[in-house]
Amino acid sequence: MSLSLTVDGDRWRSHLRRVAQSTPGLVPVAKGNGYGFGIGRLARKTQWLGLDTLAVGTYVELPEVATRFDGDLLVLTPWRPFGPALEVDPAIVRRVIHTVSRPEDLGALRAHDPHARYVLELATSMLRHGMSGRQLRTLDLDAQRAGPGLEGIALHLPLEQGSHIGEVRRLLNDIVGSGVDTRTVWVSHLTPDELATLRTSYADFTIRPRTGTALWLGDRGALRVTATVLDVHPLERGDAFGYRSRTAPKSGHLLIVSGGTAHGIGLEAPTGESSLKARAATLARGGLDAVGFVRSPYSIDGKQRLFAETPHMQASMLFVPAGAHVPKVGDEIDVRVRYTATSFDSVTID
Amino acid sequence: MSSSPLNPPLSLRSASSAEHLAHIRSQPSASFLQTPAWALVKPEWRNESVVWERDGQIVGSALVLYRQLPRLKRYLAYLPEGPVIDWETDDLAGWLAPLAAHLEKQGAFGVRIGPPVVTRRWSAAQVKDGIADDAVRRLDDVPPLERGQAGACVVSQLHELGWRPQAVEGGFAAGQPQYNFQLPLDGRTEDDVLKGMNQQWRRNIKKAAKEGVVVTRGTDGSDLKAFHDLYVHTAERDGFTPRQLGYFTTMYDALSAEDPDRIVVHLAHHEADLVAATISIRVGTHSWYSYGASSTEKRDVRGSNAIQWAMISDALAAGCAVYDMRGITDTLDSDDPHVGLIQFKVGTGGEAVEYAGEWDLPLNKALYKAFDLYMKRRSS
Numbered sequence: 001m002s003l004s005l006t007v008d009g010d011r012w013r014s015h016l017r018r019v020a021q022s023t024p025g026l027v028p029v030a031k032g033n034g035y036g037f038g039i040g041r042l043a044r045k046t047q048w049l050g051l052d053t054l055a056v057g058t059y060v061e062l063p064e065v066a067t068r069f070d071g072d073l074l075v076l077t078p079w080r081p082f083g084p085a086l087e088v089d090p091a092i093v094r095r096v097i098h099t100v101s102r103p104e105d106l107g108a109l110r111a112h113d114p115h116a117r118y119v120l121e122l123a124t125s126m127l128r129h130g131m132s133g134r135q136l137r138t139l140d141l142d143a144q145r146a147g148p149g150l151e152g153i154a155l156h157l158p159l160e161q162g163s164h165i166g167e168v169r170r171l172l173n174d175i176v177g178s179g180v181d182t183r184t185v186w187v188s189h190l191t192p193d194e195l196a197t198l199r200t201s202y203a204d205f206t207i208r209p210r211t212g213t214a215l216w217l218g219d220r221g222a223l224r225v226t227a228t229v230l231d232v233h234p235l236e237r238g239d240a241f242g243y244r245s246r247t248a249p250k251s252g253h254l255l256i257v258s259g260g261t262a263h264g265i266g267l268e269a270p271t272g273e274s275s276l277k278a279r280a281a282t283l284a285r286g287g288l289d290a291v292g293f294v295r296s297p298y299s300i301d302g303k304q305r306l307f308a309e310t311p312h313m314q315a316s317m318l319f320v321p322a323g324a325h326v327p328k329v330g331d332e333i334d335v336r337v338r339y340t341a342t343s344f345d346s347v348t349i350d
Numbered sequence: 351m352s353s354s355p356l357n358p359p360l361s362l363r364s365a366s367s368a369e370h371l372a373h374i375r376s377q378p379s380a381s382f383l384q385t386p387a388w389a390l391v392k393p394e395w396r397n398e399s400v401v402w403e404r405d406g407q408i409v410g411s412a413l414v415l416y417r418q419l420p421r422l423k424r425y426l427a428y429l430p431e432g433p434v435i436d437w438e439t440d441d442l443a444g445w446l447a448p449l450a451a452h453l454e455k456q457g458a459f460g461v462r463i464g465p466p467v468v469t470r471r472w473s474a475a476q477v478k479d480g481i482a483d484d485a486v487r488r489l490d491d492v493p494p495l496e497r498g499q500a501g502a503c504v505v506s507q508l509h510e511l512g513w514r515p516q517a518v519e520g521g522f523a524a525g526q527p528q529y530n531f532q533l534p535l536d537g538r539t540e541d542d543v544l545k546g547m548n549q550q551w552r553r554n555i556k557k558a559a560k561e562g563v564v565v566t567r568g569t570d571g572s573d574l575k576a577f578h579d580l581y582v583h584t585a586e587r588d589g590f591t592p593r594q595l596g597y598f599t600t601m602y603d604a605l606s607a608e609d610p611d612r613i614v615v616h617l618a619h620h621e622a623d624l625v626a627a628t629i630s631i632r633v634g635t636h637s638w639y640s641y642g643a644s645s646t647e648k649r650d651v652r653g654s655n656a657i658q659w660a661m662i663s664d665a666l667a668a669g670c671a672v673y674d675m676r677g678i679t680d681t682l683d684s685d686d687p688h689v690g691l692i693q694f695k696v697g698t699g700g701e702a703v704e705y706a707g708e709w710d711l712p713l714n715k716a717l718y719k720a721f722d723l724y725m726k727r728r729s730s
Contacts, residue, residue, distance in 0.1 A: 132510075134507075176498075177504075177506040178499075200491050
């Protein structure tokens with residue numbers, strides 16, 4: 001009766017182990033919906049992998065992972081002198097590594113907690129958070145060296161567009177030029193080849209790759225997402241159905257399946273594709289009821305089926321044209337989802 | 351590090367050779383390519399001496415060579431291994447902005463500098479191990495012994511200020527090597543230096559002495575001629591194009607006129623035969639081995655090692671901090687023909703150093719782009 005993620009446990013675990021073994025310094029990322037698995041489960045898996053640090057997105061995510069993983073907890077959202085960053089549970093505060101992205105925040109953090117552990121974030125070409133090379137250079141180094149809290153420099157690179165190596169070299173040069181007393185760099189989004197190149201040229205640095213998608217979702221074949229067929233209604237051409245009383249353009253079957261907007265179905269996360277076609281597809285899905293039927297993420301016997309109307313909160317209506325195979329109530333059908341934007345009713349690991 | 355707000359601003363003006371030289375002399379060392387005498391070695395280029403002033407005091411200097419664009423009265427202003435300024439500064443903009451403004455007024459469409467700052471160092475042992483290791487092909491594959499903070503800071507600032515790093519390969523014909531091999535002499539004795547050399551070098555130096563190789567300093571034009579004859583012979587054997595005697599005469603006369611110890615010809619004789627000859631140049635505490643030649647006969651008397659040892663001893667006696675064996679390529683590939691030269695230099699027990707390289711600032715974007723394309727086409 002639900003939207004389910006079923007995981008081939010052996011296959012998934014051996015993939016996780018393979019990534020962990022081939023990626024020295026690996027820092028798994030568990031944030032948001034936990035890539036569909038839930039961040040609590042990912043915290044337990046990080047513990048099982050024997051890794052020393054786990055990264056979370058925000059301070060509010062800390063309690064859920066802290067009880068399931070007992071190593072260090074890196075918070076990716078930069079520390080600010082307000083909000084939940086100031087209310088970290090004293091029981092875990094020594095395990096937390098803060099991200100400091102503005103020079104003024106360093107002083108404020110140290111005033112708030114003189115024993116705070118932190119990484120300094122450098123701005124990359126993504127320009128989200130982070131200081132410039134000049135800001136890093138002109139930080140109050142004495143104040144910084146006074147405490148043992150500096151755990152490294154963080155870089156958040158944009159998604160691959162050609163090679164990152166040139167940019168990373170430039171950023172590492174900024175680190176050397178600043179004189180900061182660390183040679184540990186926490187990086188995201190480097191390919192295995194890029195990491196290997198860096199580990200050769202910068203073997204005097206400790207590189208900590210932060211990895212989410214490539215770790216948890218790196219072996220898609222181990223994952224299967226299914227919905228349950230909840231109801232099946234035959235339709236003649238012209239029959240009215242749905243919240244909006246649309247009429248069927250031709251005869252076939254109306255399928256009611258589990259999974260709706262509450263699960264993230266029909267709510268497109270940006271695919272990251274910027275082609276005209278991809279943008280047109282997104283538009284079409286948004287403007288569903290303006291035109292005819294639109295392709296859904298549900299497929300039956302390998303064929304993607306059309307939405308009969310926009311998804312409801314917990315169920316969706318599909319149209320199966322006459323002549324096609326019609327599944328029975330209770331059957332499971334495959335769904336293609338964006339894992340980072342989907343909440344499953346159940347996650348089963350075989 | 352000094353920072354600008356505490357200091358009055360810098361200004362820059364054209365200067366006489368005498369003012370320029372006086373500033374060079376006030377420095378512990380500077381590249382010989384930045385001495386006013388070097389302008390006389392490059393008569394095909396217009397040149398200018400400039401100085402930086404702060405509160406009426408000269409605090410920096412540069413030799414600018416103007417390379418003309420074909421058919422246009424516009425120039426690339428080239429400051430080889432310069433300028434001679436405070437490279438430890440955190441306010442590079444304060445130094446470079448007046449330079450760029452001045453050069454633009456002189457008709458420059460772009461500026462090229464070669465900051466004399468070290469970005470990485472590798473020990474002789476690291477280079478040697480790298481050559482022996484098949485997985486290592488370039489210096490970059492080996493983590494350096496040291497990364498220079500001042501050098502990295504210069505690189506960061508040049509990026510910030512819109513300068514562009516120039517690839518070492520190709521490009522400007524006069525481009526200076528980014529990788530050099532140097533023997534540190536600061537605080538060391540002849541004994542220390544000898545102990546740092548590999549066994550083969552020590553054995554060869556001893557052997558040359560036993561065979562009776564005598565190294566002398568040249569005293570007149572005929573010695574320069576003797577160097578040149580052997581150099582032409584070496585060029586034929588090793589397959590490179592030799593420079594004319596006139597180039598060396600000009601260089602010798604210009605540099606000697608500036609300082610009698612600036613340039614020295616060394617000759618190594620075995621009995622009556624000249625077996626090796628070199629030219630060394632010194633500015634302050636920096637001594638360069640610039641040109642070398644060796645005979646094909648009598649290699650077993652080890653004239654090359656003897657003459658190097660004489661130059662190193664001279665540099666030590668002159669109180670030098672660095673004996674500089676000049677450029678190496680960054681290859682550590684044992685199959686590369688260049689590797690032999692590195693291996694010879696590595697035997698001295700010195701270190702490979704990487705400089706920040708050459709950097710360009712376009713002043714006229716369109717002309718600079720055209721020039722860049724032209725140079726790329728020329729080198730390919």
